[in-house]
Amino acid sequence: MLDTSPHPISVFDMLKIGVGPSSSHTLGPWRAAEHFVRELRASERLDRVSSVRVELYGSLAKTGRGHGTGIAVMMGLCGNDPETCDVDEVQRLGPATLSSGQLAIGGTRVVPFAREHDIVFDGAVSLATHPNGMRLLAKLDDGEVVEQVSYSLGGGFVAHDVADGEPIAVADLTVELPCPIASADDLLRWCADGRSVADVVRTNERAWRTDSEIDTGLIRIRNAMRDCVFRGVSTTGTLPGGLGVARRAQALHRSLLGPVEAQDSAAWFDGVSRADLEFGDTVRLVSCLALAVNEENAAFGRVVTAPTNGAAGVLPAVLFHHLAGLDPDRADIDAESIRFLLVAAEIGAIFKKRATISAAMGGCQAEIGVSSAMAAAALAECQGGSAAHALMAAEIAMEHHLGMTCDPIGGLVQVPCIERNAMGAMKAISAAHLAIASLPELAQVSLDDVIDTMWSTAQDMNVKYKETAEGGLATRIPVNVVEC
Ligand code: SF4
Numbered sequence: 001m002l003d004t005s006p007h008p009i010s011v012f013d014m015l016k017i018g019v020g021p022s023s024s025h026t027l028g029p030w031r032a033a034e035h036f037v038r039e040l041r042a043s044e045r046l047d048r049v050s051s052v053r054v055e056l057y058g059s060l061a062k063t064g065r066g067h068g069t070g071i072a073v074m075m076g077l078c079g080n081d082p083e084t085c086d087v088d089e090v091q092r093l094g095p096a097t098l099s100s101g102q103l104a105i106g107g108t109r110v111v112p113f114a115r116e117h118d119i120v121f122d123g124a125v126s127l128a129t130h131p132n133g134m135r136l137l138a139k140l141d142d143g144e145v146v147e148q149v150s151y152s153l154g155g156g157f158v159a160h161d162v163a164d165g166e167p168i169a170v171a172d173l174t175v176e177l178p179c180p181i182a183s184a185d186d187l188l189r190w191c192a193d194g195r196s197v198a199d200v201v202r203t204n205e206r207a208w209r210t211d212s213e214i215d216t217g218l219i220r221i222r223n224a225m226r227d228c229v230f231r232g233v234s235t236t237g238t239l240p241g242g243l244g245v246a247r248r249a250q251a252l253h254r255s256l257l258g259p260v261e262a263q264d265s266a267a268w269f270d271g272v273s274r275a276d277l278e279f280g281d282t283v284r285l286v287s288c289l290a291l292a293v294n295e296e297n298a299a300f301g302r303v304v305t306a307p308t309n310g311a312a313g314v315l316p317a318v319l320f321h322h323l324a325g326l327d328p329d330r331a332d333i334d335a336e337s338i339r340f341l342l343v344a345a346e347i348g349a350i351f352k353k354r355a356t357i358s359a360a361m362g363g364c365q366a367e368i369g370v371s372s373a374m375a376a377a378a379l380a381e382c383q384g385g386s387a388a389h390a391l392m393a394a395e396i397a398m399e400h401h402l403g404m405t406c407d408p409i410g411g412l413v414q415v416p417c418i419e420r421n422a423m424g425a426m427k428a429i430s431a432a433h434l435a436i437a438s439l440p441e442l443a444q445v446s447l448d449d450v451i452d453t454m455w456s457t458a459q460d461m462n463v464k465y466k467e468t469a470e471g472g473l474a475t476r477i478p479v480n481v482v483e484c
Contacts, residue, residue, distance in 0.1 A: 008175045009352060010208050011201065011345035012217055016156050016305045017224045018082040019075075019090060020297030021413035023308040024132055024358055024467070025060055025067030028152025033076025035160065036136040036148045037106045048140040049109050052077060054119045055135040058126035059360035060152065062468040066241060066411025068300060070119045071484045073134075079107040090300045094484055105138075123468075127151070130159075130167050131360040131466065154358025154366070155307045155348075177204045182353055184391050184447035187346065191387035198342040198381060205342070215338055222337040223265070225293070225304050225316040230265035232292025232301075239298045241412040242482035249292035256281055256288060269320065273328040282321065286429065287422040290317035294418040300484060307348040307357045310364075310413045311371035313421030315344055318375035318428050322382055336382060343381045344374040347394050354448070355455035359406040359467040362458030368424040369401030369454065373447075375428035380435050388440035395447040396431035397424075402450070403457050405465035407472025410479035 018027040033054070040046040054073050056064050064070065071094055075082070080089060094115070097103055103113035127133030132152040139145050151159045151167040159167030179190040179200050190200045205214050233253040239245045253260060257275055262268035277285065293313035297303045306315040319340050323333055348357065351370045356362045373394035380393035401424070409415045464471030 007353070008177050008204075008207070009349040011205055011214070011342060012208075013157070014155070014307055014345040014348045014352075015221050015341060016083070017221065018156060018303065018305050018309065019072075019085070019087055020300050020303050020309050020312070022067040022310055023156040023305045024152045024154045024360060025064055025069045026072040027082055027156040027305060027309060028132065028154075028158050029056070029060065029069050029134055029150075030072040030076040030082050031156065031158045032134060032148070032150035032152065032160070033073045033136060034079070034081070035150070035158070036138070037077060037079055039148065040138060040146065041106055045138075045140060045146060046106050046109050048142070049105055049111055049138045050141050051111050051139045052103070052105060052113065052118060053137045055137070056119070056121050057133045057135075058123070058131040059467045060132050060134055061121040061123035062470065063408065063411030064121055065483050066408065066469070066481045067413060068484050070115060073119060074103060074115070077103060077105055087300060087302050090484060129162050129165060132358065154356060154361065155352065156305050157352075175207050177207050179204050181346065181350065184350055184394075184451070187350065188387055188391060196381060197346060197377070197387050197390050198339045201342040201346045215334075218338045218341045219334055221304055221341060222319070224302065225319065226265040226269055228296050228301065228303050229289050229292045229316055229320065230260070230262075230268050232296045233268075233288065234260045235295070239295060239414055240300070240482065240484055241298070241410065241414065243410055243412055243414055243479045245298070245414045245418070247295045249288055249295050252284065252288040252291065256284055269323070270328060272320070273324045273326070283426070285324070286317050286321045286425050289320050290314060290421040290425045291418055293317070294413075294421045298412065298414045298418065306344070307352065307370050307374065308359070308367045310359065310417050311367040311421060311424065313418075314368065314371035314424040314428060315375050315378075317421065317425035318379055321425070321429065322379055340378040340382050343390060344378040347374045347377045350447075351451055351454075354451045356458060361466065362454065363461050363465050363467075364404040364406040364420065365398070365401045365454055366458060367406070368420050369398050369404060371421075372397040372401060372424035372428045372431070375425065376431035376435070379428060379432035383432060383436060385432070385436045386440070389435045389438075391447045392438060392440040392443050393432045393435035395443065395445055395450045396434055397428050398450045398454060399445060400427055400431075402454060403461075405461065405472050406467040407465060407474045408467070408469060409474050409477045410481045411469040411474070412479070412481065415477070416473060
């Protein structure tokens with residue numbers, strides 16, 4: 001049977017390695033620029049480009065300066081891959097372009113480039129199909145202009161086509177999934193034969209890749225999360241952007257576990273899992289892990305989008321909290337990590353299919369709320385809950401994020417975003433334990449109910465609370481944003 005859901009979504013579409021601070025405003029525009037350059041190269045026009053121009057609209061323009069949209073587009077135009085590039089290049093490219101007045105499109109075609117003129121932030125205009133619209137233009141030697149219109153849909157998903165007034169994300173629609181899932185009810189039905197959520201998700205994932213590739217890929221994702229936490233708890237200083245936010249994860253880690261002396265993230269985590277922590281310390285550790293990831297995210301570090309970059313700290317905080325509670329000498333930490341990530345990704349995919357994971361569409365409930373629901377379900381299943389318990393955990397977590405607005409000060413993904421990840425992680429842990437202690441058949445609200453409620457709340461929400469920096473905290477605290 002063909003998956004009739006909007007698009008089959010792989011676990012690796014939901015969990016992507018990239019660069020902070022925003023999946024919709026950094027990773028998406030970066031990918032759009034890469035796609036533009038790829039198309040120019042494929043049509044043998046790259047070597048004829050004489051100038052480029054980028055126009056950012058709607059939310060991309062309103063919060064793009066704080067979210068690093070300009071530098072992300074430049075990185076993409078130069079042919080850098082966010083998954084593999086040297087992240088320090090993000091900090092170098094702006095000053096280098098300013099002094100040379102040039103940009104190497106695709107890494108080879110050098111054209112004149114003045115960032116203040118060639119990247120236009122037009123917040124007064126919003127493209128009809130999506131609040132995160134952008135236009136890329138390349139002028140060729142003979143005067144021909146090549147144009148690409150793209151939409152950044154949240155979570156690093158990008159669309160270059162529109163059908164029936166909706167942006168259509170790049171996806172392999174020919175993939176046939178054995179267990180099509182468009183709703184939480186669908187997922188529960190596939191689990192009715194006794195399979196866990198992770199089993200069903202793996203069955204579908206085999207439509208894209210082998211078991212070995214699934215496992216290797218997810219361990220790579222887990223390790224990227226662990227590396228990110230490790231850098232976060234090892235780094236001090238002030239975050240970029242002009243708000244003057246001090247990093248706190250390192251000091252929190254020091255007060256809990258002493259200074260970081262491990263040589264790498266694997267050794268660091270082994271030490272954490274052998275530490276003798278009291279209950280109160282465990283709670284503080286969860287906050288520390290979440291802060292570590294989102295401080296890295298705010299500093300243009302490498303993070304795993306889960307389901308977005310602004311909310312990238314929730315899943316690692318809950319995952320490593322769970323893994324640290326296992327016996328490091330007896331538990332299969334890799335197998336447990338894989339199980340956790342399979343469940344989390346599927347919950348995120350259901351939210352994406354049925355509602356949104358874009359703050360420009362749904363406010364922060366669509367980012368932190370979804371990440372908390374993903375983590376809650378994964379933790380519930382890993383701690384012995386049934387599929388029904390896992391879905392109930394996701395429902396509880398989202399229920400207590402409904403209506404949460406997106407109002408980042410200065411458009412920077414710092415305040416309230418960094419602390420909000422710690423809160424989302426704590427809610428996820430509470431939700432998982434509440435669900436496991438409950439009878440899911442007695443729940444008043446299903447996961448599908450709460451997803452649909454989130455979506456209707458998103459549609460009712462005043463646009464100024466949807467990643468525009470025109471409402472809430474963003475209008476209370478003045479800041480002169482310093483672009484990267
Ligand atoms: S307020 Fe929430 S949705 Fe908005 S940028 Fe921050 S983390 Fe993302």
